[in-house]
Amino acid sequence: MEEQRTNRIKLPHSTLEKISELILPSVAHRFLFGLPSQFPVARMLMGALFGAVTGSGLFFGLVSNISLTFFHKVIAGYAFVAVCVLGGMFSSYFRCTVLLMFPNIFGSRGRAFGMFLVLHALFQGPISNIQHNVQDVAFSMGCNIDLQIKYSKVMWRAVTEPFVQVLEEIVDDSVKFQKEAQNVSSEFQSIRDEVMGHYGYESLGQNDTAAGNSTQEQYVAKTMMRCDYVVKQGIERCQDWFSSKWQECMDTVDSVIINHFLCVPMKFEFLCNIMRVMTPWCEDKIPVEGNFGQTFDKLSSSIDKLGEQFTTNVVLQKLEQHPMYVTALQDEFRKELTKTFQETKNTFENISKFIQILLSFAFLAGFASGFRYAQQYTRNSRFDNVYITTYFKQIDERRKALGKTYLLPMRKAEKSNFIDPCNLKIHPSELKPVIAGLVQVVSLALLTFVLLATDGVLFHFFDIIQRHTFTEFSITSHHNIHIDIDGDSMLAKLLRKTIGAFNTSSKLDIDSSNQQCLPQPHALSHSDYLWCVLPLLLMGTMCCLQVYANRIRRVITAFYFPKREKRRILFLYNLQLDRHISYIIRQRKRLRRRRLPPNQMLSTLLSPLAWFGCKLHWCWVCEEHVRQSKSVQCSDPHCTVLYCPQCWKDLGSSCVCSAHTDSRSQDSESDTDVYYVG
Structure with missing residues (x-):
């Protein structure tokens, strides 16, 4: 009886069941591996708790990077968790799918999640930093150009301002200039009257044309006529004097006869003609220069023009190359540059947001992958059915004990078709996805290295520019002109009004630098490097652990569908048994075809x-x-x-x-x- 009872004891059909039987209490073991009819209430409560916990985690992972209002998050969260609770209570597929998400993390879904993390870190780190540094350098170049233009204008203004000031003073004194010109004309009129006037001689009956046409000839003729007129006037006055003295003498001497004898000398009027000898003297002693007339004509013409046409309306022509157009062009260029960089920045931000959304939906992709695996596992006996499990070994041992054909140990060529889940050695069929994952990781690592290296090179290059392009500007200008014009003459006054305007002084002393225009390159922090490198290391680790995580998928699915697992193992054993029987025939046929x-x-x-x-x-x-x-x-x-x-x-x-x-x-x-x- 005892032996029969021992034979009736159910043997564990999996390694997980063996471990549970050794470690857990019998109640917990029966709860996990017993029939579904056992502990129905406890199973529903645990399923509800499992659904609530996993639903909360999935929801927070899903909406963490999706912009929703708090109200909508609460409503969506309650609905999502409620669905997960129902799934945990009544659906083995749901519970199995949720657990299958964890080994899927080490597979392609996990690598995809890690790749999104790396891409997000690259966009937030080196790519954004490169864009920021390049934008900073571009604006720095524009700032330096504006600064050079500004100080060039200052230097040009320092050079031209004294002349502009002189011209402005001349313009301001235009009324005084006009008045001085009129004074000069009026003062010169007396000289003109003296030279061109008809005084000092008897002009009646005199013909100026006969004297000559030029000013020189007229002035010489008038000078001689004045000299003759002076001599004639002297003779006439002399004769009048003799006449008056004769009359006085006659009036003084009363005797008629005596007075004629005594006053006879008063009748010597002929003596007055002696003054006519002055005419040759005038010709010799009062010469007129040969160019006097020409000089007077030029001076008279200048004085006439000075009084009639001279004005001080100084026109200052300022040549400008459309400053408003240049300024507008610079502003437009700056705006276009800012717009371009802003559009690039917005593009990067949109891509980063899209990657964040993909990170959120990566949880759903993992859930969908787990559900597909569970569905294929329960429907297709050939799906992922290459493992030599504990139940497979138990079947083989029973056949061996009964003296029937058995499979273990397998032939060398047959071992390549099966995987021992307890063996740490990687099977050749398991190596292919590992290599594919490593290729993906290496490619992403190369991209990360290139971007980080580019960012580092650009940072050091821009840092060299910042440290070695610092420039100090020192603009010094001293201008002092002082001209003294003494005298009260007409020319002195005129020169004081003109040349005196150059008495100006100015001083310019500017010390500045391009410190505000230097680029300020930004280096990546250690956290940025860690966010770029750690996901790559994690992806590489997941590639190595992917093999063992894939083996765990079958263990999880077998735990939730034990009857289906038995049918799958029986199918595999019978299929391999048929192969084993026809092994030699199949191998020979295969080798003949090769x-x-x-x-x-x-x-x-x-x-x-x-x-x-x-x-x-x-x-x-x-x-x-x-x-x-x-x-x-x-x-x-x-x-x-x-x-x-x-x-x-x-x-x-x-x-x-x-x-x-x-x-x-x-x-x-x-x-x-x-x-x-x-």
Whole structure:
């Protein structure tokens, strides 16, 4: 009876069940691995708690980067958690799918999430920093150009301002200039009257034209006529004096006869003619310069023009190259540059926001991936059914104990089709997704390295510009002109009004620098580098752990669907048992169809090693490398097939060229009936 009771005891069909039986209390073990009818209330409560916890986590991960109002978040959160609670209470698919999200993190979904993290860190870190530094340098160049233009204007103003000031003073004194010109004209009129006037001689009956046409001839003639007139007037006055003295003498002497004798000298009027000798003297002693007339004409003409046309309306022509247009062009260029950088910044921000939204929906992608895996697991017996599980071994042990055909240990060529979940060695079929993931990580790492290196190079370059382009401006200008014009003459007054305007002074002393125009490059912080590098390291780690996480997926699904797991293992065992029986026939048929040795490309690449006695040999059955000393070759000289010792033994120690294939055996190509899902 005791032996029969022991035989009735249910043996654990999985390693997880064995561990649970050893560690957990019996009640907890029966709760986890018992029938669904056991502990129904507790199962529903635990399912509701599981749904609430996982729903809250999924919701916060989903809406963390989505802009919603607090009210909408609360409503959506309650609805989402309620759905998850219902799913946790009544759906094994839901509970299984939620748990499958965790091993999926180490797979392609996790790498996608890590890639989004890296891209987000790149956009927020080096890409944004490069854009900021380039924008800063562009604005710095514009600022330096504006600063140079500004100080060029200051220097030009310092040079031209004294002259402008002189001209402005002349313009301001225009009324005084006009008055002085009129005074000069009026003062010169007396000189003109003296030269051109008809006084000092008897003009009646005199013809100026006969004297000459030029001013020189007229002035000479008038001078001589004045001299003659003076002599004539002297003679007439002399004669009048003799006449008056004769009358006085006659009136003084009363005697008629005596007075005539005494006053006879008063009748010597002829003596007055002696003054006529002055006429030759005038010609000799009062000469007129030969160019007097020409000089007077020029001076008179100048004085006339000075009084009639001279004005002090000084016109200052300022040549400007459309300053308003240049300023508008500079402003437009600055606005366009700012607009371009702002558009680029907005594009980067939009891409960053889009990546954040993708990060949020990555949880949903992981959930959908887990649901698809659970669905395929329960519907397709060939889906991811390549594991030698505990139940597989139990079936094989029972058949071995009953003396029936068994599978374990498998032949060498058969081992390549199965994975031992307890073995840490990576199976070749598991290696492909690992390599694909590492290629993706390396590509992303190269992109990250290029962007970080570019940002670092640009930062150091801009930092050199900042440290070595500092410029100090020192503009010094001293201007002092003082001209003294003494005298009260007309010319002195005129010169004081004109030349005196140049008495100006100015002083300019400016000390400045381009400190405000220097670029201020920004370097990435240590946290930026960590956000770029740590996700890459995490992705690389996930690639290595992906193999073992994929094995855990089957364990989780088998825990929720134990009956389906048994049917899958029975299907796999029966399928492999059929393969095992027809192993020799299938291998011989496969080798007969093969024309070239395995790994032909690798052998061709490594063919130079044959010169050093290191030629590579491959087993045609298991396609593994085998040493030439241990390899088995067919005795037929025309046969080139090589075998490793184990495969030679599995084929019954006979080559394919010497054996006949059973025509009744059918090769169903069952090697592809079950497949691994990475």
